[in-house]
Amino acid sequence: xxxxxxxxxxxxxxxxxxxxxxxxxxxxxxxxxxxxxxxxxxxxxxxxxxxxxxxxxxxxxxxxxxxxxxxxxxxxxxxxxxxxxxxxxxxxxxxxxxxxxxxxxxxxxxxxxxxxxxxxxxxxxxxxxxxxxxxxxxxxxxxxxxxxxxxxxxxxxxxxxxxxxxxxxxxxxxxxxxxxxxxxxxxxxxxxxxxxxxxxxxxxxxxxxxxxxxx
Numbered sequence: 001x002x003x004x005x006x007x008x009x010x011x012x013x014x015x016x017x018x019x020x021x022x023x024x025x026x027x028x029x030x031x032x033x034x035x036x037x038x039x040x041x042x043x044x045x046x047x048x049x050x051x052x053x054x055x056x057x058x059x060x061x062x063x064x065x066x067x068x069x070x071x072x073x074x075x076x077x078x079x080x081x082x083x084x085x086x087x088x089x090x091x092x093x094x095x096x097x098x099x100x101x102x103x104x105x106x107x108x109x110x111x112x113x114x115x116x117x118x119x120x121x122x123x124x125x126x127x128x129x130x131x132x133x134x135x136x137x138x139x140x141x142x143x144x145x146x147x148x149x150x151x152x153x154x155x156x157x158x159x160x161x162x163x164x165x166x167x168x169x170x171x172x173x174x175x176x177x178x179x180x181x182x183x184x185x186x187x188x189x190x191x192x193x194x195x196x197x198x199x200x201x202x203x204x205x206x207x208x209x210x211x212x213x214x215x
Contacts, residue, residue, distance in 0.1 A: 057135075057138065058168055060136065061164070090124035090125055090126035093117045093121035093124065094117070094126045094129045096117045097114045097115075097116075097117035097118040097121060097132075100114035101114035111142055114142075115133075115136070115142055115143065118133050118136075122156075125160075127157040127161075127162040130153045130154075130156045130165070131157040131164055131168075134149075134151075134168065135150075137150035138154075138172070138177070138178075147172075150178070151172060151178070153165075161196065163192075163196040163201075166189045166196070166198070167189070167200060167201055167204075170185075170187075171186075173189065174186040174204065187205075190204045190205055190208070191205075
């Protein structure tokens with residue numbers, strides 16, 4: 001009689017253990033399915049992001065809504081601005097380029113004159129002019145497309161902490177735009193842009209992490 005009670009006890013324990021194991025297996029399957037769904041979502045986001053990669057490059061600071069350090073001036077002040085530009089002020093040269101580029105202050109729009117002043121400003125070390133010329137060379141807008149010159153100009157501006165140049169460099173190295181893909185350099189410039197609190201750089205960094213997770 002005692003043996004039967006003993007046997008029944010172990011049978012009940014085995015039965016409970018079996019049920020716990022089945023429940024655990026069911027939970028593991030559920031968690032595995034949820035994890036797989038999450039990974040599939042990340043893969044879809046990654047594929048979508050890759051498909052839109054060509055649209056990541058930032059535009060130039062050349063539109064009237066994005067003018068940097070250019071104030072609407074009266075004609076007499078425009079002449080003073082031009083005098084400063086002629087004397088070699090890179091800041092004045094950049095401002096003059098934006099004025100000609102957008103036809104501000106009753107000055108006739110003149111893209112050739114704008115490019116000329118952008119080049120002078122960039123040569124004198126103005127990072128904003130270097131950035132704009134880099135955009136023009138990369139896009140082929142206003143200037144003949146030349147990726148080598150675009151990268152060189154972006155790098156000059158980026159080394160002066162121009163965050164947009166840093167970001168565009170990261171995108172070019174990620175895409176392999178006119179150059180070999182270089183993930184190390186892309187991550188380097190992405191990190192630099194993130195250090196400068198540039199929000200779009202975080203999107204690139206998320207892409208790197210998705211790619212690593214998918215790989």
